[in-house]
Every structure is written in C-alpha cells, then in structure tokens.
Amino acid sequence: MHKEKMQIKNEKIAIPNLQKIFEATFKLSNTHGFQGMSLRDLSKETGISMGGLYSYIGSKNDLASVIEGVQRKYIEQVLDGILKEKLAPKESLRAIIFSEIYMMEIMSSWYYFCFMELKGLSKEQQNFALDNELRGEEIIMGIIKDGIEAKQFICEHPELLASQVVAQLQQWHLKQWKFKLRGVNTEEYASYVYSSLLTCLSAEIN
Amino acid sequence: MHKEKMQIKNEKIAIPNLQKIFEATFKLSNTHGFQGMSLRDLSKETGISMGGLYSYIGSKNDLASVIEGVQRKYIEQVLDGILKEKLAPKESLRAIIFSEIYMMEIMSSWYYFCFMELKGLSKEQQNFALDNELRGEEIIMGIIKDGIEAKQFICEHPELLASQVVAQLQQWHLKQWKFKLRGVNTEEYASYVYSSLLTCLSAEIN
DNA sequence: GTCTATAGTGCGATAGAC
DNA sequence: GTCTATCGCACTATAGAC
Numbered sequence: 104m105h106k107e108k109m110q111i112k113n114e115k116i117a118i119p120n121l122q123k124i125f126e127a128t129f130k131l132s133n134t135h136g137f138q139g140m141s142l143r144d145l146s147k148e149t150g151i152s153m154g155g156l157y158s159y160i161g162s163k164n165d166l167a168s169v170i171e172g173v174q175r176k177y178i179e180q181v182l183d184g185i186l187k188e189k190l191a192p193k194e195s196l197r198a199i200i201f202s203e204i205y206m207m208e209i210m211s212s213w214y215y216f217c218f219m220e221l222k223g224l225s226k227e228q229q230n231f232a233l234d235n236e237l238r239g240e241e242i243i244m245g246i247i248k249d250g251i252e253a254k255q256f257i258c259e260h261p262e263l264l265a266s267q268v269v270a271q272l273q274q275w276h277l278k279q280w281k282f283k284l285r286g287v288n289t290e291e292y293a294s295y296v297y298s299s300l301l302t303c304l305s306a307e308i309n
Numbered sequence: 310m311h312k313e314k315m316q317i318k319n320e321k322i323a324i325p326n327l328q329k330i331f332e333a334t335f336k337l338s339n340t341h342g343f344q345g346m347s348l349r350d351l352s353k354e355t356g357i358s359m360g361g362l363y364s365y366i367g368s369k370n371d372l373a374s375v376i377e378g379v380q381r382k383y384i385e386q387v388l389d390g391i392l393k394e395k396l397a398p399k400e401s402l403r404a405i406i407f408s409e410i411y412m413m414e415i416m417s418s419w420y421y422f423c424f425m426e427l428k429g430l431s432k433e434q435q436n437f438a439l440d441n442e443l444r445g446e447e448i449i450m451g452i453i454k455d456g457i458e459a460k461q462f463i464c465e466h467p468e469l470l471a472s473q474v475v476a477q478l479q480q481w482h483l484k485q486w487k488f489k490l491r492g493v494n495t496e497e498y499a500s501y502v503y504s505s506l507l508t509c510l511s512a513e514i515n
Numbered sequence: 516g517t518c519t520a521t522a523g524t525g526c527g528a529t530a531g532a533c
Numbered sequence: 534g535t536c537t538a539t540c541g542c543a544c545t546a547t548a549g550a551c
Contacts, residue, residue, distance in 0.1 A: 111534065136428050138344035142527065154529080155535050163527065219425065222342050237487070262491060263501045266484075270476040278472075281442070285468060295469045303508050317516065347544065360547080361517050369545070 104176065105169050110158040117159070123149045124159055128166060129212035137167055137220045167220055171228050174213045175235065181206055186242070192250035193306065197297055199243065200268065204293040207276045214276040240265045247304065256304040264303055271296045310382065311375050316364040323365070329355045330365055334372060335418035343373055343426045373426055377434050380419045381441065387412055392448070398456035399512065403503055405449065406474065410499040413482045420482040446471045453510065462510040470509055477502045 111117040127148035131140040142163060146153050160166045185198050207214050221232055244265035250256035258264055275282070275292060282292060301307070317323040333354035337346040348369060352359045366372045391404050413420050427438055450471035456462035464470055481488070481498060488498060507513070 113534080116534070134428065136342060136344050136426075138342050139429060141525080143525085152536050153527085154537075157528070158534070219428075220342075222340060222425075223345060233486070236484075237490075240487075260501055263493065263498070264505070266480065266487070267473070267477055267505060270480045271473055274472065274476045278442075280439070281446075281472070284443075285472075287469065292469070295466055299470070299473060299509055303505055319516080322516070348546085349544080358518055359545085360519075363546070364516070 104173055108161060108165075108169075120149075120151060121159055123151070124156070124166070125170065126212075128170070129216055132216055132220060133212075137216070137223055164223070167216075167223055168225065168228060170213065171217050171221075171224055171232070174210065174217050175231060177210065177213075178206070178235070182239070182242070192246050192253065192255055193301070195246050196243065196300060199246075200272070200297050200300070201293045203272050204275050204289060204296070207272070208289050211276050211279060218273070218277065236269070240269050243268055250304065250306075256306055258304050264300070267303070268296065268300055271299075310379055314367060314371075314375075326355075326357060327365055329357070330362070330372070331376065332418075334376070335422055338422055338426060339418075343422070343429055370429070373422075373429055374431065374434060376419065377423050377427075377430055377438070380416065380423050381437060383416065383419075384412070384441070388445070388448070398452050398459065398461055399507070401452050402449065402506060405452075406478070406503050406506070407499045409478050410481050410495060410502070413478070414495050417482050417485060424479070424483065442475070446475050449474055456510065456512075462512055464510050470506070473509070474502065474506055477505075 105121070109117060111120070124145070127145055128137070128140070131144050131148060135144075142153060142156060146156060149156070151159075160169070181202055182199075185195070185202060188195075188198070190198060217232065221229055224232075240262075244261050247256060247258060247261040247264060251258060251261065275289075311327065315323060315327075317326070330351070333351055334343070334346070337350050337354060341350070348359060348362060352362060355362070357365075366375070387408055388405075391401070391408060394401075394404070396404060423438065427435055430438075446468075450467050453462060453464060453467040453470060457464060457467065481495075
C-alpha cells in the first residue's frame with residue numbers, strides 16, 4: 104500500500120525495515136505518545152539513521168497517517184467479508200464479535216495506536232475513523248433490529264445495546280493489561296461478550 | 310490543592326486565571342494532544358503571557374500532573390461517600406453508576422484529559438490511575454458477588470460483568486460526540502447501563 | 516502580578532559523501 | 534541504500550523591567 108510513496112525500491116530490504124519502523128513507533132508511542140516520540144528516538148530504536156528513515160517515510164506525520172491507512176483498509180476487508188456471507192442474525196453477531204476480537208488480538212498495537220493518536224491525524228482521516236465507528240455500531244444495530252422484526256430478539260434500546268457491544272470490543276485493545284492481569288484469554292472474552300449480548304436480547308444461549 | 314506550589318498569592322486573581330489555564334489546556338489537548346500543545350499556544354488561548362504562565366505552573370509537565378491529581382482526589386471523595394452509605398447491592402450499583410456518570414458529565418474534560426494523556430505522566434501517577442481503575446472494577450465486582458451470595462443475583466462471570474459496566478461508564482466521556490449525535494442524554498444513558506446490568510444479573514428491574 | 520526579551524536546547528528535515 | 538553533518542526553527546524556561 105505504501106509502495107508508491109517510498110524511495111527504497113528493493114522489497115527485500117524495504118519490507119523488513121518498514122516493519123521495524125512500525126514496531127518501534129508502536130513501542131515508543133505507547134510510552135511517550137506519538138507527539139512525544141522524536142525521530143532521534145525512532146532512529147535509535149530501529150537502528151536506522153535519521154537520514155535513512157526519510158527514505159521510508161515522507162515526514163513524521165506521514166508515518167502516523169500511513170499506519171492509520173493500512174489499519175483502516177484491513178478492517179474494511181474483514182468486515183465486508185463477513186457481511187457478504189449473509190448469515191442469520193445470531194450467527195452474524197457472533198461472527199462480528201469473534202472476528203473483531205481476534206483481529207484486535209493480531210493487530211492490537213495498530214488498534215491502540217490509531218485510537219490514541221487519532222487527534223494527530225488530518226481532519227480527513229479523523230472523519231474516516233469516526234465514520235467507521237458509527238458504521239460498525241450501525242451494522243450491529245441493524246442486525247439487532249432485523250432479529251427483533253424476525254421475533255428472535257426482544258430489546259428496548261437497540262442503539263444503546265449496540266454501543267454496549269462496541270464499548271466491550273474496544274476494551275479488548277484499550278485495556279489488554281487488565282485482562283492479562285485477570286487471566287482472561289481471547290476466546291473467553293469473545294464468548295462472554297457474545298453471551299452477554301444474547302442475554303440482553305432475551306435470546307437463548309445455545 | 311495546588312495552592313502551595315503557586316507564586317500568585319491573591320486568590321481572587323489566581324483562581325480565575327488557573328481556571329482559564331485548565332480550560333485552555335483541555336481545549337488544546339483535545340485537538341493537538343498535550344505533547345502537541347506548545348506553551349505559546351496556551352499563552353495565546355488564555356491571554357496570559359509565556360512568563361505569566363510560569364507563575365501559575367512549575368513546568369509544562371507539572372500542569373498535566375496537577376490536573377491528574379485534582380481529578381483523582383475528586384473521584385476518591387465521591388466514591389468513598391457512596392461506600393460509606395452501606396446500601397443494599399442493587400441500590401449500591403445504582404448509586405455508583407448514576408454518580409459516576411453524572412460526575413463525568415460535570416468533569417468530562419478532566420476525565421478525557423486524564424485518560425488520553427496518562428502516558429505523559431510520571432510512572433507513579435500512571436500506577437495510581439491503573440490502580441484506581443482496578444479498584445473501581447473490584448468494588449462493582451464485590452457488590453455483584455455480595456448480591457449473588459444473598460441470592461439476589463445470578464451471574465456466571467462477575468469479573469467480566471464488572472468490566473462490562475466499567476467499559477460502558479468510560480464510553481460516556483470517551484465518546485460524548487457519539488451520544489450527542491444520537492441524542493442520548495445523561496439520564497437515559499445511566500438508566501440504560503443500570504437496567505442492562507440488572508438484566509445480566511437476571512434480576513428484576515423495579 | 517504581568518510583561519518582553521532572550522538564553523539554551525532539541526527538534527524535523529535535507530544535502531551530499533560513500 | 535545508508536550514513537554523517539548541519540541548517541534553521543520552535544520549543545521550554547528564565548531573567549529582569551515595569
């Protein structure tokens with residue numbers, strides 16, 4: 104995705120270095136914040152010189168922007184994949200919850216970075232992110248409403264229940280330290296979010 | 310609280326100016342992040358000169374630190390007030406949810422700032438904040454367990470249900486833009502969080 | 516109690532050797 | 534493709550006039 108913007112043309116060199124840059128950015132941003140991280144820090148952490156960094160990124164802000172772009176594209180692909188399957192309401196909710204949580208597991212640093220550093224991005228990218236959050240919530244709300252019409256669910260406030268699920272999903276990347284401390288694993292958490300949702304929908308848990 | 314550290318001794322001058330400084334900090338941090346905000350920005354926003362600012366704060370980092378300290382003290386006072394009342398499990402949960410949400414309503418900028426800028430604070434303050442989150446969750450979990458023992462509640466995973474409530478509470482300051490957009494008011498949201506919790510506890514809603 | 520002026524530092528970014 | 538050296542700037546913080 105980032106190919107065309109890069110000065111380094113040899114992929115065998117470019118890809119491992121880009122990976123190093125992303126990982127170091129996540130690490131340093133998690134301790135100092137992206138604005139608090141200097142390119143000198145990043146240079147030390149990656150082992151790439153200041154000058155060298157600039158053949159991989161256009162500018163410091165460009166680096167944050169690229170990370171957000173890659174993350175957004177990935178999520179869109181996965182979500183669209185699920186929606187294409189046209190599952191029944193219950194299975195659809197299950198698929199969304201489990202895939203989002205497993206996705207966060209794999210890309211947890213990306214999620215966390217994008218959430219915490221959203222402010223530093225361009226207005227355009229901020230709007231994309233907010234729209235994405237609304238869209239995610241509306242998809243869940245839509246499925247709940249479909250289930251209500253099909254007499255499978257009972258729920259007074261579908262919009263608030265949807266936001267409850269979104270809140271629980273986000274906790275999985277925002278508060279990983281807490282779940283690790285409590286010894287809750289990915290599978291357990293996803294199962295809980297799903298069963299709690301079914302309880303609030305007055306639906307039977309299989 | 311911040312009195313002893315300040316150079317300005319006349320309260321009638323100091324308090325309004327400190328207020329201006331806090332509000333401007335919240336505003337600028339919400340758009341650029343605290344690290345991204347310069348004291349020149351803060352000087353322009355408050356109308357106080359660079360030199361003037363330094364008679365109110367010890368340093369830039371000190372400003373963030375003071376904000377976190379004030380916020381923490383406030384929350385502790387309110388929580389302790391509720392726990393002293395020794396209410397029945399249901400009423401206790403209700404009191405915690407409603408007071409926390411109304412508190413966030415009043416001090417929303419403070420909550421948001423402390424959440425987003427936690428990284429920039431000293432290790433000591435970070436630990437305080439994390440402990441506070443754990444403590445808040447444990448209080449809720451404890452009340453749920455009390456209610457289970459008293460045969461008032463049924464719940465398989467008290468610790469996950471407690472984290473669900475904490476997640477929902479945090480959304481109220483993290484995502485205020487969303488609730489405003491959806492036209493959800495404070496009272497409605499607090500009621501929903503409470504009734505959703507009772508549903509998950511298989512308890513009757515009065 | 517508030518200001519302007521400025522010291523001193525560390526930043527993002529680039530040029531050009533290798 | 535990677536490095537070192539360096540430019541110019543914006544930052545935090547302070548000194549001292551008013």
